[in-house]
Amino acid sequence: MSATAKNLSDTSKIEFAIEGRYPGGRLYSDTMRARTAIEAMTQTLARQRYAVDGGDITVQRVINTRTLEAPLQGEFSAALSLLSENEAMDAVVAKALTLLPVTLVPSGTAKANHSPEYRLRVYAEYFDLLLRARSGWFDGIQPGHADDGHLLQFEDKRGVKSTFSPALALAELAEFILEQQVHLPALQVREFALLAGHVVNEAAFA
Numbered sequence: 001m002s003a004t005a006k007n008l009s010d011t012s013k014i015e016f017a018i019e020g021r022y023p024g025g026r027l028y029s030d031t032m033r034a035r036t037a038i039e040a041m042t043q044t045l046a047r048q049r050y051a052v053d054g055g056d057i058t059v060q061r062v063i064n065t066r067t068l069e070a071p072l073q074g075e076f077s078a079a080l081s082l083l084s085e086n087e088a089m090d091a092v093v094a095k096a097l098t099l100l101p102v103t104l105v106p107s108g109t110a111k112a113n114h115s116p117e118y119r120l121r122v123y124a125e126y127f128d129l130l131l132r133a134r135s136g137w138f139d140g141i142q143p144g145h146a147d148d149g150h151l152l153q154f155e156d157k158r159g160v161k162s163t164f165s166p167a168l169a170l171a172e173l174a175e176f177i178l179e180q181q182v183h184l185p186a187l188q189v190r191e192f193a194l195l196a197g198h199v200v201n202e203a204a205f206a
Helices: 003-011 037-050 085-099 116-133 166-180 184-195 197-205
Strands: 014-021 027-034 058-064 072-077 152-155 161-164
Touching: 014 037, 027 037, 037 058, 037 072, 037 184, 085 116, 085 166, 085 184, 116 161, 116 166, 161 166, 166 184, 166 197, 184 197
Parallel strands: none
Antiparallel strands: 014 027, 014 058, 058 072, 152 161
């Protein structure tokens, strides 16, 4: 995405106030910038689930801070509003594979010479393989910690080697999808990869 397009994307976001509660009844409130109320709710639920000092909450109201309208009101729990981690990752990988053409050709064998689209296609193919090999591994992740210190070398089916951090690669893949369209699983996966990335890297090196 160009800098201009990204700036336009940023300016299209709205500030929402999120109100809810923790399981014990303690109140929760925060603000979140997003394009839609449901995106703000999903990102809040995911961020709370995977943050070290977080935990599952129930969102009760999402309020547009400019208009003071509440487009979402009810009981939106993490258990019902978020996918399982494996389902969310499956959805992200499947969407990425449809958005990135299979005919992409690398411009060189060094990572620095790969086009951004080719690099993302490699990430999608890698996670497609990882999900098949580690079925169910990611489900039920507890609040964790970020981990971008592990580097993996992966040789794709075209014989090109790439070196990357699995956790950061997953976050980049989710971000790519979000730049193209509203995609709730990608919001969840991005938070998971950034806040509980150690689980992604553990699966990669297990």
